[in-house]
Amino acid sequence: MEEFLERLAASGYERVSQVTTRGQFAVRGGIVDLYSWQTSLPFRLEFFGDQIESLREFDIDTQTSVRDLRSIDILLNQGAAVSSTPGRSGDRPSLIEDQSGNVRDYVRERDLIIDVEPDGISNAHIQISEGWIETGPEDFSGAFQDCELGEFGAGDLVLAEAKRAQFVERLKEWRANNARIVIYFQTEGEIERFREIMVGTVEGVGFVEGTLARGFSFPAANLVILSAAELFGRFAVHPRRLLRLRRAERHRAQIDFSELTEGDLVVHLEHGIGRFLELTKVGRARPPGATESTDGPAVRSYKDEQQEVLAIEFADEAKLYVPLEQAYLVSRYVGAGKKSPPLSSLGDGKWARAKIKAAASIFDYAGKMLTVQAERQMQPGYAFTPDTKWQAEFERSFPFRETPDQMKAIIDTKIDMERPRPMDRLICGDVGFGKTEVAVRAAFKAVMEGKQVAVLAPTTVLAQQHFEVFRQRMLEYPVRIEMLSRFRSHSEQKKVLQLLREGGVDIVIGTHRLISGDLVFKDIGLVVIDEEQRFGVLHKEKFKELFKLVDVLTLSATPIPRTLYLSLVGVKDMSTIETPPLNRLPVETVVSAYDERIVRAAIDRELERQGQVFFLHNRVASIERVRERIVHLCPQARVEIGHGQMDADELEAVMARFIAGKTDVLVCTTIIESGLDIPNANTIIIDRADQFGLADLYQLRGRVGRAEHKAYAYLLLPREMMTVGAARKRISAIKQYSSLGAGFRIAMRDLEIRGAGSILGTAQSGHILAVGFDLYCQLLKQAVAQLKGQKAGLRLDVDVRLDFVVTNEAEFIAPPTKPSGFPAAAKTPVPERIPAFIPVAYVSDPAMRIRSYREIAEITSREQLERLRRDWRDRFGAFPPAVDSLFALVEIKLAAAESGVSRVEVRERKVMLTRHGDFILVAGKFPRLVGSKIDQHLPEIVELIKKL
Structure with a gap:
């Protein structure tokens, strides 16, 4: 397995914590996820030692397996050695190690050779031949001289959407050249509709019912293939992609702590609003009465027992370290506007009162x-x-x-x-x-x-x-x-x-x-x-x-x-x-220091293809100067200004001219109307992008990007901010998430909170500000369910304390030292304990471990529990005992919640169950665990609760 991983790295594959795109691989214990360059879906390889136990395809959106495979092909370089030749990249693999040959050796009779952009390939051959491969480009092209078809071109059709006159003219041209014309339609209804609209002009045209995103032509074969998408200006949804979207709907990703930056506000369910500082490691807390032991070097001190925590700052610079296994109690704070709330004070009771007040108001609402x-x-x-x-x-x-x-x-x-x-x-x-x-x-x-x-x-x-x-x-x-x-x-x-x-x-x-x-x-x-x-x-x-x-x-x-x-x-x-139009090209995002040459080139390129440009400059005081500068840079462009301080009628007239195509460049503030559909505007240039939040940037970039055109977003920063600071991190994130579904990963709470005000009304905004959006929604869901006499389906509110279970890996690896003053001669054995956590060896990435703890904390039903078991088994491999025990704890919580039990405590085999504030006794006394083996205790507790 290690040799295989080394080979992947040497072949240019990037090792990541979670595979999201081609050319990446991830390792989790014996599970290797790999997205090969030539496949439509990534692979999941499950190893036992050096043997592959199973091969599966998995869905990139849900990260769950969709199909078992018998074998797979992976594109790798011939050799895995890293090149050390001077002048070459130090981490680039040698393309040919010991073997040599010609492409001709690999071409079979039944193979179809498609030469894409032959001029570009020829240039690349020349560069490669200068020291990389002994044979030159003439040998490469010679491999194809015996091909029957020879060289032909296949080009995109430039067909303006829904313009019948232009289509009829093109049709006449193709007919004059005796071209064979075939049109693909999604449904029989489309074919009937098309015949009605184009009556008398489509004789001799072939109609096929099927899926085709875009048309193309084969001049050598005198063949023209069209898609109804281009004729109607609409684009179809691929059934396989629909299936992926349905799966993704059930596994909608949440913002995780890897996307939090220093200074972001968070909400701790029990302590209130704080400021996230960092994900760090600290020494394990010492139990009451215990001191450092000096009996010998074999005993580790508490300060050496490191555990991962979220460091959160509260009022008066008080710090709270939240272990990863409790990370589900923390969520990103989102309020109801740009106003920031004060930090909560630990232990002063204000947070508890704010929650009670919000809950009462929400119930009334x-x-x-x-x-x-x-x-x-x-x-x-x-x-x-x-x-x-x-x-x-x-x-x-x-x-x-x-x-x-x-x-x-x-x-x-x-x-x-x-x-x-x-x-x-x-x-x-x-x-x-x-x-x-x-x-x-x-x-x-x-x-x-x-x-x-x-x-x-x-x-x-x-x-x-x-x-x-x-x-x-x-x-x-x-x-x-x-x-x-x-x-x-x-x-x-x-x-x-x-x-x-x-x-x-x-x-x-x-x-x-x-x-x-x-x-x-x-x-x-x-x-x-x-x-x-x-x-x-x-x-x-x-x-x-x-x-x-x-x-x-x-x-x-x-x-x-x-x-x-x-x-x-x-x-x-x-x-x-929530489903975006499919076959839409993702917006290409360019991050750069402000440079007028880049501005001019971006505008010129868009105007050359008869498109339009948004230039976003969010300062009204200097917006006129910016317009003048753009006019100077691009004298051929028609440039106008639009901002919120203009008269409403004047602004509307400006927008109307832009929509009608009478303006080439609109220099504007964030006034760009969210409801307007402007398909011809496919370049946006954002000046001082560092002054916008991640969600704002995502929203603004979403103003461009239609199905039939590649769209561009230029995020311009002051030169000194190009390499440092939180702004740079935000820009990098927006560039990384170029996919259309990324809004739900990076901006779900930040961006979509805009909807809360209009739907809930301003009266509720104060409570969103006080307790945060996530908690507000939990309380609202609870209130609605209570009023309708239904179960709320919220997190399980059951306190489970078992003296034989350890929920912290650092504590399990290094058990507590004995209290000071304990007789040195006494040899008291350390009680046997069960681990119940997600081991670092099982899920090594901290952010993924946090997400996993959140997933298990949000389980509210047995169906969800079984689904999560299958999901983790698929993604991470066979469960270690600690994870089995973690799921067993959830089963205890589920059983307790169903029986109305609010607290489950076990001390020295004595089971103390609390319901409505009273202990539950069996035959007048506390029940006891009777299993002889410690691993029998957890299922025994579940059965005990079920019998109540």
């Missing part, structure tokens, strides 16, 4: 919400009929395979509409995740039943975007859609108002103009409110008054934390769409 829900269910409303044939046909015409959570949101919405009570559902999800399609289908369902629909947006620009989307989707159907905004003249608005009264308009889209007194509907059945939190309080009260008995669907681009969502289940009708 949850009660009011449940009352409102009950009242709404009592009100009469309109029950829509089940879907019609037209509805099914309309939904089939959607040229995009719905993601699972998008489909669930659609189904939930339609079920609500078909109930005889007014709907009030909230749909949460980021821009481009498919919220609008949920609203479009709901609106179509209402219109098919003769009802009118109103769509409210907070800004004219957003209203215009919705108008275009609704009109495009319903183009082939007899649905009249109008817009009311200041983009329409007074006479046009007057005409729309009249048609609304008469029932001549089916769907009206607009801003707060829709809730003015002169607007009357003939028969309104559905109201869609986009970005409700951006409307004022008076507008919201008006909504409630006007649409009390009408179905209401609210859309929000503010992501909701999953923890908050689960806490509110059963209180609000809410759907979250």
